[in-house]
Amino acid sequence: MNDFLELLVGATASGCVYALVALSYLLITRPTGVINFAVGEWSMLAAFGGFVLLSRLSLPYPVGMVLVLGGMFLIGWATERLTVRPLLEKGAPALAPILALLGMLVVFREVVSLGFGPDPQPVPPSFGFGRLELGLIAGSYQSFFIIAVTLSVFALTWYFFERTLAGKSFEAVAIDRRAAALMGINLRRVTSLAFAGSAVVAGLAGVLVSPNVSAHYLMGLPLAIQGFTALVIGGVGRVEGALLGGLILAFAEQFTVRYAPVPPGLAMGVPLVLLIVFLLLKPTGLLRAREARP
Amino acid sequence: MKKFFLHKALTVMAGAMVLLSSAAFAQNTIKIGMITDKVGPAKGYAEPVAQGAVYAVKELNAKGGLLGRQIELLVEDDQGKPDVSATAARKLVDSGVAFILSVSLTPATQQAQSVTRESKTPHMTPSNSGDTLTTQVDNANFWQTGPLGSTQISTLLSYARNKNYKRVALVTDNSDLGQLTNRFFKAELEKNNIQIVSEEVVPRGSTTADPQMQKVRAANPDAMFMTGVLTPENALILRSYRQLGLKAPILGNYNMSIPVYSSIAKGLLDGVVFVDAFDPAKAETKRFVESYKKDTGTEPYNLNGYGYDGIMLVADAIKRAGSTDKDKIREAMQSTKAYKGVMGSVNAAYGFTDGKRTGFDTNGMVVRVYEGDAQGKVVHVGNK
Amino acid sequence: MRQWIVLAIAALVLSAIGFALGAYQTDVYRKLLLWITLALGYNFLFGISGQVAFSHFTFYGIGAYAIVILLFQVGLPLPLAVLVGIALCVVLALIVAIPATRLEGFYLALATLAFAQLFIVVLNEGGAVTGAAGGLANYRLPDVFGMRVTGPWYTVVIVLLLLSTWTILWRLDRSYFGRACRAVRDDPEAARAMGVNVAHTKIIAYTVTSALAGMAGMVYAFVDNTVNPLIFGLENVFLLLFMVIVGGSGRHAGAVVGAVLLYLLPLVLSPLIGHHHALVFGVFMVVVVLFQPKGLIGLWDMLRKRGGRA
Numbered sequence: 001m002n003d004f005l006e007l008l009v010g011a012t013a014s015g016c017v018y019a020l021v022a023l024s025y026l027l028i029t030r031p032t033g034v035i036n037f038a039v040g041e042w043s044m045l046a047a048f049g050g051f052v053l054l055s056r057l058s059l060p061y062p063v064g065m066v067l068v069l070g071g072m073f074l075i076g077w078a079t080e081r082l083t084v085r086p087l088l089e090k091g092a093p094a095l096a097p098i099l100a101l102l103g104m105l106v107v108f109r110e111v112v113s114l115g116f117g118p119d120p121q122p123v124p125p126s127f128g129f130g131r132l133e134l135g136l137i138a139g140s141y142q143s144f145f146i147i148a149v150t151l152s153v154f155a156l157t158w159y160f161f162e163r164t165l166a167g168k169s170f171e172a173v174a175i176d177r178r179a180a181a182l183m184g185i186n187l188r189r190v191t192s193l194a195f196a197g198s199a200v201v202a203g204l205a206g207v208l209v210s211p212n213v214s215a216h217y218l219m220g221l222p223l224a225i226q227g228f229t230a231l232v233i234g235g236v237g238r239v240e241g242a243l244l245g246g247l248i249l250a251f252a253e254q255f256t257v258r259y260a261p262v263p264p265g266l267a268m269g270v271p272l273v274l275l276i277v278f279l280l281l282k283p284t285g286l287l288r289a290r291e292a293r294p
Numbered sequence: 295m296k297k298f299f300l301h302k303a304l305t306v307m308a309g310a311m312v313l314l315s316s317a318a319f320a321q322n323t324i325k326i327g328m329i330t331d332k333v334g335p336a337k338g339y340a341e342p343v344a345q346g347a348v349y350a351v352k353e354l355n356a357k358g359g360l361l362g363r364q365i366e367l368l369v370e371d372d373q374g375k376p377d378v379s380a381t382a383a384r385k386l387v388d389s390g391v392a393f394i395l396s397v398s399l400t401p402a403t404q405q406a407q408s409v410t411r412e413s414k415t416p417h418m419t420p421s422n423s424g425d426t427l428t429t430q431v432d433n434a435n436f437w438q439t440g441p442l443g444s445t446q447i448s449t450l451l452s453y454a455r456n457k458n459y460k461r462v463a464l465v466t467d468n469s470d471l472g473q474l475t476n477r478f479f480k481a482e483l484e485k486n487n488i489q490i491v492s493e494e495v496v497p498r499g500s501t502t503a504d505p506q507m508q509k510v511r512a513a514n515p516d517a518m519f520m521t522g523v524l525t526p527e528n529a530l531i532l533r534s535y536r537q538l539g540l541k542a543p544i545l546g547n548y549n550m551s552i553p554v555y556s557s558i559a560k561g562l563l564d565g566v567v568f569v570d571a572f573d574p575a576k577a578e579t580k581r582f583v584e585s586y587k588k589d590t591g592t593e594p595y596n597l598n599g600y601g602y603d604g605i606m607l608v609a610d611a612i613k614r615a616g617s618t619d620k621d622k623i624r625e626a627m628q629s630t631k632a633y634k635g636v637m638g639s640v641n642a643a644y645g646f647t648d649g650k651r652t653g654f655d656t657n658g659m660v661v662r663v664y665e666g667d668a669q670g671k672v673v674h675v676g677n678k
Numbered sequence: 679m680r681q682w683i684v685l686a687i688a689a690l691v692l693s694a695i696g697f698a699l700g701a702y703q704t705d706v707y708r709k710l711l712l713w714i715t716l717a718l719g720y721n722f723l724f725g726i727s728g729q730v731a732f733s734h735f736t737f738y739g740i741g742a743y744a745i746v747i748l749l750f751q752v753g754l755p756l757p758l759a760v761l762v763g764i765a766l767c768v769v770l771a772l773i774v775a776i777p778a779t780r781l782e783g784f785y786l787a788l789a790t791l792a793f794a795q796l797f798i799v800v801l802n803e804g805g806a807v808t809g810a811a812g813g814l815a816n817y818r819l820p821d822v823f824g825m826r827v828t829g830p831w832y833t834v835v836i837v838l839l840l841l842s843t844w845t846i847l848w849r850l851d852r853s854y855f856g857r858a859c860r861a862v863r864d865d866p867e868a869a870r871a872m873g874v875n876v877a878h879t880k881i882i883a884y885t886v887t888s889a890l891a892g893m894a895g896m897v898y899a900f901v902d903n904t905v906n907p908l909i910f911g912l913e914n915v916f917l918l919l920f921m922v923i924v925g926g927s928g929r930h931a932g933a934v935v936g937a938v939l940l941y942l943l944p945l946v947l948s949p950l951i952g953h954h955h956a957l958v959f960g961v962f963m964v965v966v967v968l969f970q971p972k973g974l975i976g977l978w979d980m981l982r983k984r985g986g987r988a
Contacts, residue, residue, distance in 0.1 A: 003511075003512065006504075006508065006538070007504060007505060007508060010502050010504040011504075011505075013502075014501045014502055083964055083968065086968055087967070087968065092971065094783065095730065095783070096967050096971060098784060099919075099923060099963065100964050100967040102916070102919070102963065103920075103959075103960045103961070103962075103964035103967065104960065104964060105960070106916070106959060106960030106963070107957060107960035107961055107964065109956075109960075110954055110956050110957035110960060113333070113954075114954060114957070117337075117338075118335075118337040118338045118341075119338050119525070119554050120525050120526045120554065120558050121557070121558065122557050122558040122560065129536075129537075129561065131537055140537050209501055212501065212502060212529075212530060212533060213500075213501060213526050213529075213530060214525070214526045214558045216525075216526055218335070219499070219526070221499075221912070223499075225791070225795075226501075228788060229792075232788070250501075254502070254504065255505070257505040257506060258505035258506075258508055263803065265468060265497075265799065265802055265803040266799065266803055267495075268468065268495075268497045268799050269796055269799045272792040272793075272795050272796045272799070273792075273796070275788065275792045276792050276793065276796075279781060279788060279789045279792075280777045280778075280780075280781075280789070283785055333954065333956065371948060373944075374908075375908065375909070375913075376902075376906055376908055377709065377901075377902055377909050380705065380902045380904070381702070381705050381706060384701050384702035384704075384705045385702040387701060388701055388702040388703075399908070400812070401811075401904075401906045401908055402908075404812070404813075404815060404906075405815075405902050405904045405906070407815075408815070408902050408903045408904055409701075409705075409902075424812070426812060430812070430816055431815055431816045432816065468802060468811075469811070470811035470906070470907070470908070471811075472811075473802070473810060473811040473812075474811065474812060
């Protein structure tokens with residue numbers, strides 16, 4: 001039983017990382033329909049940013065974090081401006097931005113590999129590597145930090161979409177681009193913000209997960225796949241879906257490894273099988289989008 | 295229809311012209327080929343080995359070269375892809391190399407063997423440790439002087455002999471070399487009647503190793519052997535180990551000897567036992583460290599030493615063969631014995647005895663322990 | 679009739695080149711021909727049928743492993759092994775296609791991506807059957823009618839594979855089926871309204887191209903006489919996608935141009951920019967998608983048109 005509770009915190013933390021990546025996809029997909037497979041590479045860029053600012057330059061954690069996230073905001077904005085906006089405005093087929101972003105995935109990865117080399121680099125955690133015990137629940141400081149940050153981000157995002165006007169305009173664009181434009185919503189601004197926000201969230205995931213995993217140039221693709229799986233499970237329709245999907249995926253992964261009598265190599269297939277099952281049986285995910293309110 | 299073929303013919307002819315123009319111009323040098331990984335997953339391990347080899351060639355050429363001729367090192371990048379490795383091998387063979395060194399991934403070296411076997415070109419890996427390289431393909435032209443997985447485990451076990459481990463855990467990753475090393479570790483452990491109570495895999499891309507380490511903890515082993523070769527995943531394992539409060543001694547394969555761990559696994563390494571092939575106290579090693587540092591400005595480490603020894607062994611064989619004739623080189627290489635290189639313990643020497651093609655002295659590895667985050671001194675030598 | 683003559687001449691010319699090349703060049707040439715074969719098939723699936731699938735290389739791998747396992751572990755004679763191998767690819771392709779083609783756009787991509795990764799997991803866990811992480815090696819193409827097919831004669835086999843793949847796909851493209859595929863790609867609803875069975879069209883397209891990839895895999899198994907999980911990983915499928923897009927998706931000639939360019943480019947660029955050709959490809963991809971979505975072949979067309987007008 002102890003193991004179970006202990007695993008609970010770790011699995012929740014992993015689930016939160018996946019949830020952030022899933023949110024990152026969602027922030028772009030909902031208003032624009034574009035699926036940005038390069039979110040994993042964004043996480044990687046932020047992780048290296050964390051390495052440079054926090055490890056090499058030893059800036060205090062909050063300062064470094066703010067700088068990295070600020071940098072990610074600019075990168076997201078620039079990515080949209082350079083590679084996606086020209087396509088959206090030209091009326092290119094829906095596939096085109098997705099392909100352009102796939103190309104950017106490779107570009108990001110190679111640039112980092114060129115700049116930093118192939119060795120993994122250390123990124124410090126927020127509060128050190130200690131361990132916290134709250135009654136029966138135990139976990140590392142970093143795990144609790146990840147959970148706290150993720151819940152805050154999701155709460156903020158939910159509030160943004162549900163209660164603010166700007167957020168509602170995002171929703172409007174998601175439902176019908178043309179109608180939203182006719183209503184005077186600035187499509188360009190919404191799209192830029194969507195990409196910028198997505199990059200910040202993805203970057204957050206990268207900085208949070210890299211103290212454990214280290215920053216290395218190959219870390220993007222597995223995160224991208226895990227994040228997308230979480231998104232499919234939870235459903236693209238609602239922000240909470242990303243969180244739910246991430247948690248389900250992480251729990252399935254880790255509890256299968258811990259408790260299932262399956263050879264360890266095959267346990268790796270669990271997230272893949274989950275993804276395939278969900279895609280085939282319930283592609284819209286577990287949480288359906290809320291119906292338009294009258 | 296015709297237009298299509300015109301396109302195709304033009305592009306293929308252009309391609310052929312590119313190929314033909316890449317033929318090397320003749321020089322009176324001895325050509326040695328090297329296949330490394332400059333961009334792929336093995337880059338972190340292949341490039342330092344390659345650097346050691348480049349330095350060795352530089353040193354040899356400064357002393358007059360080989361058989362009175364300068365050595366020309368032709369380097370090919372296989373990007374860590376086994377099929378590209380085979381192509382690279384063919385290119386080197388066509389360029390007239392006397393010997394090929396493979397320092398990339400184990401399966402890449404394996405695939406390159408299909409070429410060297412067919413063309414009877416002498417071929418060696420000075421760094422790969424996969425035990426099956428000399429057994430899976432019957433290639434009399436291929437030698438391996440990297441530290442075999444079986445040697446690693448027997449050295450570790452000899453160190454642990456008086457600790458009387460009866461029940462142990464094995465933790466690895468899902469890379470090809472990790473799995474291979476794991477297999478040989480397991481075989482040797484079972485041969486010594488040691489029970490394996492837990493065998494876990496931490497796959498590439500994991501965010502945590504907690505579930506696996508919980509299982510290890512639940513099995514309560516006397517010791518834990520790490521046989522993986524993926525650096526981030528190994529760091530995860532070490533971190534989980536500490537977080538979950540495990541106490542069983544850790545014994546690692548030679549991957550744990552790579553210096554990158556000191557930076558990404560800070561605070562996690564104290565007391566970790568690992569097997570290495572580098573003894574800083576050895577005379578040849580000291581000399582190598584000094585001259586390398588003087589020449590390049592950086593201090594070399596074990597991976598550079600493999601490449602250096604590789605070239606030196608090849609040069610020694612060619613010298614004994616007296617020519618660049620492939621058959622003569624093969625005979626000379628096969629008859630290498632008692633060659634003292636930079637790698638290995640103080641008394642270790644390379645040699646291919648009894649027709650075997652693995653040359654690393656089975657008694658030549660050392661066991662060291664991490665003291666804090668630094669690689670500590672040698673605590674045990676050999677596998678007797 | 680004329681078509682057969684042109685094909686025969688092409689076969690002779692391409693094979694003759696094989697006889698003229700040295701060992702290294704033959705290797706590059708053979709692998710180039712195989713990549714062109716794969717690109718043609720992928721172009722049909724992605725460019726003409728509009729299915730974003732990442733499983734093409736997986737079927738290449740399934741074909742390669744199948745033929746080796748059938749020949750050397752099950753012990754079938756060569757002709758039977760080839761037939762069973764093809765049948766296996768068709769069956770697996772159907773099993774994947776029937777549920778997968780219901781998915782739209784990028785969801786299909788993800789499902790096939792997961793399938794591709796699952797294949798690697800199975801290979802790694804396959805123990806003695808698949809050779810696990812190390813793969814299978816140390817085998818040789820069995821004699822055909824008592825003759826050893828090796829060297830430039832094997833290149834002839836690859837040439838025949840390429841030409842038959844090309845013929846099949848070209849024929850399909852020109853037929854009603856090809857038009858149906860394009861209709862489904864452009865607007866499934868309209869296609870359905872015109873009486874096209876959308877689901878069947880997609881399934882057939884997927885199955886045929888995957889089976890062709892499997893056949894190419896069977897031929898590949900004897901090029902280096904080694905198969906291992908690393909060869910069939912994800913990197914190559916991205917490269918295939920890049921080839922088709924940079925060359926010009928939807929056009930057979932585009933697939934050829936893309937394959938030749940992206941395969942030979944690293945070999946040429948290496949001495950110049952070192953080895954960061956992946957960066958160059960990523961940039962190519964972005965540039966092509968942004969500025970010349972018709973690919974290089976579209977550029978060629980534009981240049982010809984402009985030249986003709988003067």
